[in-house]
Amino acid sequence: MAFHISPAAPLPSHVHSSPSSPHFFQVSSPCSRRRSVFPCHPISLPFLSPPHPHVPPKASVQAPTTPQTSPLPSPDSSSLDDGDTRSRLPPPNPNLPFKNSIWINPNSPRASRLRQRSSDSRYARLARLAASLDSSDPTEPAVSGVLASLGDAPPEQDAVIILNSMENSQNAVLVLRWFQSRIKLEKEVILYNVTLKVLRKCKDWNGLEALWEEMLEKGIKPDNVTFSTAISCARLCNLPAKAVEWFEKMPEFGCHPDDITYSAMIDAYGRSGNVEMALGLYDRARNEKWRLDPVTFATVIRVYSVSGNFDGALNVYEEMKALGVKPNVVIYNTLLDTMGRAGRPWQVKTIYREMSSRGLVPNRATYSALLRAYSKARYAEDALGVYKQMKERGMELNVILYNMLLSMCADIGSVDEAVEIFRKMKEMPDGCRPDIWSYSSLITAYCCSGKVSEAEGLLDDMLEAGFQPNIFVLTSLIQCYGKAQMTDNVVKSLHKLLELGIRPDDRFCGCLLNVATQTPAEELGKIIGCIERANHQLGSLVKMLVAEGTDNETVRREAEELFKCISSEVKKAYCNCLIDLCVNHDQLERACVLLDLAIRLEIYRDLQSRSPTQWSLHVRSLSLGAALTALHVWMNDLATSLQNGEELPPLLGIHTGHGKHKYSEKGLASVLESHLREINAPFHEAPDKVGWFLTTKVAAQSWLASRSSSDAFSTSFCNLSYRKPDTISSQSTPSLFFSDLMCPHSLALTSCVSSVLPATTSSSTCPLGFTFVSAFSFSLSLNDLLLGADKFF
Secondary structure, three states, rough: OOEEEOOOOOOOOOOOOOOOOOEEEEEEEOOOOOOOOOOOOOOHHHHHHOOOOOOOOOOOOEEOOOOOOOOOOHHHHOOOOOEEEEEEEEOOOOOOOOOEEEOOOOHHHHHHHHHOOOOOHHHHHHHHHHHHHHHHOOHHHHHHHHHHHHOOOOOOHHHEEEEHHHHHHOOOOOOOHHHHHHOOOOOOOOHHHHHHHHHHHHHHHHHHHHHHHHHHHHHOOOHHHHHHHHHHHHHHOOHHHHHHHHHHOOHHHOOOOHHHHHHHHHHHHHHHHOHHHHHHHHHHHHHHHOOOOHHHHHHHHHHHHHHHHHHHHHHHHHHHHHHHOOOOOHHHHHHHHHHHHOOOOOHHHHHHHHOOOOOOOOHHHHHHHHHHHHHHHHHHHHHHHHHHHHOOOOOOHHHHHHHHHHHHHHHHHHHHHHHHHHHHHOOOOOHHHOOOOHHHHHHHHHHHOOOOHHHHHHHHHHHHHOOOOOOOOOHHHHHHHHOOHHHHHHHHHHHHHHHHHOOOOOHHHHHHHHHHHOOOOOOOOOOHHHHHHHOHHHHHHHHHOOOOOOOOOHHHHHHHHHHHOOOHHHHHHHHHHHHHHHHHHHHHHHHHHHHHHHHOOOOOOEEEEOOOEEEEEEOOOHHHHHHHHHHHHHHHHHHHHHHOOOOOEEEEEEOOOOOOOOOOOOOOOHHHHHHHOOOOOOOOEOOOOOOOEEEEHHHHHHHHHHOOOOOOOOOOOHHOOOOOOHHOOOOOOOEEEEOOOOOOOOOOOOOOOOOOOOOOOOOOOOOOOOEOOOOOOOOOOOHHOOOOOOOOO
C-alpha cells in the first residue's frame, strides 16, 4: 500500500512510497536530477503543511487506490540549473507526486531527524505537556515552569494544540496569558476560541463569560466559532436562556449562524419556553434538511408535549426515524413521559416494548416515566410490575423513586404494597430513608382507605422523626375524618393547620367542601364554619346553598364570582361538590342554576353530543348529584325534541365510564343503573361498550310518551335547567325520593321521576347552550372527580 501526504496547499516537497514496494519511501524535489533508492519505512511530515487556524495539525494520510509512478525528467529540464528549474517549472499539483525524488535510508541520521519532526511525535509531546499543565498548581509560576521547555518564542500552532488538549479551565486561562506574553499573534481570536472550548469541556460558564468580557475590552472581534462554542456551553450547563441571548446578539458582530448552530437553538428555545421560535426553527430545519441530533428531537417532542399536542410529538418521532436518526434512551424517556401526560398508557407500553427490543437499558428516568404513566392511569398491575422489574435488575432506587411508588400505591388504593415499600425504605441507608413526602403518601393511602387509627399512628411516627405535617398530610387527614364522620377531628385538623402558619389553598378548601357533602345536617354547621375560616367567600356561598329563602339569582352571582377567584384545576371539583350539596339538601332549583353556570363558564364541556346515528349524554367526570341533574336535563331535552317534531336517532346512549370510585364501593355506573331502573327508563348496559348505557329510538319514544301521559308529573326539576337563572320559577318541587343515590348517609335525591314532560317553552334550541358534537372523550378517568374533591391531593 502506498502513502502520501494530502496537504491543504501546494508544498515544496512531498513524501510518498515507492510504486514497487511498500518498504521504500522517496522525498521528491523538483530540482533533483538523480534518484537513489534505499529500503526504508514510510513516515509523515505534516509540519510542512500550513496550519489551519482552528484545528490542531495532524497528518492527513490517504491510501490511493492505484500506485503512482514518478515520470522521468525531460531533457529540457535536466539541462537547466536549479535556479532556472524553479523559475520555469509550473506550480506543482498537490494531488500528484513530483517528477523527481530523493530516496533516504531510514537508518541514516537525516531520517532520524525527520522522524523526530513527524506529526505523531510532535503531537504526542505537546499532548503530554498539556496533561502536565492540567495537573499543575493553578499559579503562574507553576504554569510557566511547565511551559519553559517550549522556549521564548514557541510557534502559534503549538499554543493551539496545547490549549485544545487541556481539560483544566482554570489553568487554561493561565496558559493563554503565557502565550499572549510571548507570541505575536496574527489572529488572537483563535487562541481565545480554543480556550473557550476548554471552559466548555469543564462547563465553566462564569469563566466563559469573563473571557468574553476580556475579548471585548481588548477589541478582539468574535467569530462564528466563538458564538457556537458559547451557545453549546450554555446548553451543556442547562442555561437555555443564555444560549438564546448569545444567539440573538450574533448579528451585532457580523456573525451568521450555520445549520449546526440553528439546530442547537431549537433545543435552546424549546427549553427556555419560546415554543413558537423552537417550532419555527424546526419547520425550517425540515425544509432545509439540517442535521439534527437526538437531543434536539427530544426537545421538539417535549415542546409538543407541554403544548398538549401529543399527536404532534408522535409525528416528530416518526420523522426522526424516517431521517435515519436512531432513537436513544433520552428520546424514549421523553416519549414515555409525553404519552403519560396524554393519558395513553397503552402507547406507553408499546414505546417501552420498542425500546427494549432495541437493546436500550432503562434508567431512572425511564422507570419514573413508566410509574407516572401507569399511576395516572391506575394500571396497578403494570405499575407494581415496573417496581418488581427494577428490583430484579438490581437497580438502586433513590428516595424520589420510592416516593413515586408510594404515591402510586396511595393513588390506586394499594395500601398493603405501600406499607411494604415504606418498610423497605426504613431499612435503606440515610439517603433513601422516608422523608416528609414518604409519610404524606402513606398517610394519604391510610386515610383514603378509611384506616383512621393507622393514619394517626403514622402521624405520630412522623412527628417523632422530626417532620411537621404539611398541607398534604392535613388535607388527607381531614378527608379521612370526613369519611368517618368525625367532625370534631376535622375542626381540630384545621386548627392545627392554622397554628402551623399554613395558608389553606384551593385544594384544601375543596377537601373541606367535599367533607361537607358527606356530613349529616346536624353536624354541617361545624364544617361550614371551617370552610368560612379557610375561605370566607366559599363559606358564604355554601351557607346560601343550604339556607332557605336565598333567591337563585344571588346564588348564581356569588357562584360566578367564586369561580373567577379559584384556580382552573379545581373548578370542576368545586362545582361537583356544590351541586351535590344542593341535591343532598333538596335545593334542586339551585342545582340547576349551578349546572347552567358551569356549562356557560365551560367548566363542564360537551355534556351532550349528537351525530346522525346517536345522541349521547357524557357524565363521566361528574359527581353523583351533578350526573343525576344532568341526566334529567337531557331527558327533558329529548322530550322537547319530540314535541318540536325532531326525529330521534337510531341509538341513544349515556356514558358513565366504568369501575368504582377508588375508595368507595359505589361507582357512577352502578348508581346510575339503579336510578334508571327506578324510573323504568329503557337504558341497559352495553355488553360490548364498557361504561355505556344504550337504548333504541323506538324504546325511547315509547317510554317518553308513557311518561308524558302520566297523571302525576312535575316540570320543575327538568324545566329549570332550560331557563335563564333570572326566570327560574320559585314553585316547590314534589318530594319524590330515591334512596342510596348519594354519598355515605343515603341522602335523598328529589326529582321529577314521576314524569318527564316537555318544557313549556316553544324554543327547540337548548337555552343552556349545549354544544352538540359528534365525538367526545374525557382524558380524566371516572375516579378523578367522581365524589368531588377526593383527588385534591
